[in-house]
Amino acid sequence: MQATVFGLFGGTTTVLADTGALGGPSDALHASAITGNVPSLLKGETLHATTIGWPDQVASEASLGALALSVAGTTIGADVVMARALAVLGGAGVGVSDIANLSINGAPIPVSGAPNQTIFIPGGRVVINEQQTSPTSTVVNALHVIVYGV
Numbered sequence: 613m614q615a616t617v618f619g620l621f622g623g624t625t626t627v628l629a630d631t632g633a634l635g636g637p638s639d640a641l642h643a644s645a646i647t648g649n650v651p652s653l654l655k656g657e658t659l660h661a662t663t664i665g666w667p668d669q670v671a672s673e674a675s676l677g678a679l680a681l682s683v684a685g686t687t688i689g690a691d692v693v694m695a696r697a698l699a700v701l702g703g704a705g706v707g708v709s710d711i712a713n714l715s716i717n718g719a720p721i722p723v724s725g726a727p728n729q730t731i732f733i734p735g736g737r738v739v740i741n742e743q744q745t746s747p748t749s750t751v752v753n754a755l756h757v758i759v760y761g762v
Contacts, residue, residue: 705750
């Protein structure tokens with residue numbers, strides 16, 4: 613789990629729970645924290661990240677509870693946010709995310725489960741279940757908040 617903030621002079625990434633790279637095809641890594649926060653931006657509880665490798669596939673998962681995010685006057689909350697990705701040798705990668713009780717500025721937001729569901733917010737957008745796949749990778753972001761000019 614990470615937060616990246618871009619400004620006029622580049623970006624700053626804060627890592628909250630990161631397993632790092634697998635050491636080999638039959639490795640498993642885990643990272644967790646009771647709480648995590650980026651001051652004046654976000655906080656969450658029960659952070660968890662796991663990645664497991666086998667000779668023919670890799671599975672990864674990251675989650676947090678009690679998300680509270682505030683950026684550019686917009687508040688975003690959720691009880692649980694989880695993203696999962698699976699890549700199988702010779703096959704297309706797949707991803708999925710689960711978000712419980714998502715709200716933006718206090719209003720409940722229905723989560724469809726469809727990849728790349730987009731909700732527009734003042735000055736930006738929120739992408740729910742963002743999925744990016746290529747022949748060599750699968751990236752899943754349960755929530756990706758983009759604010760233009762920040």
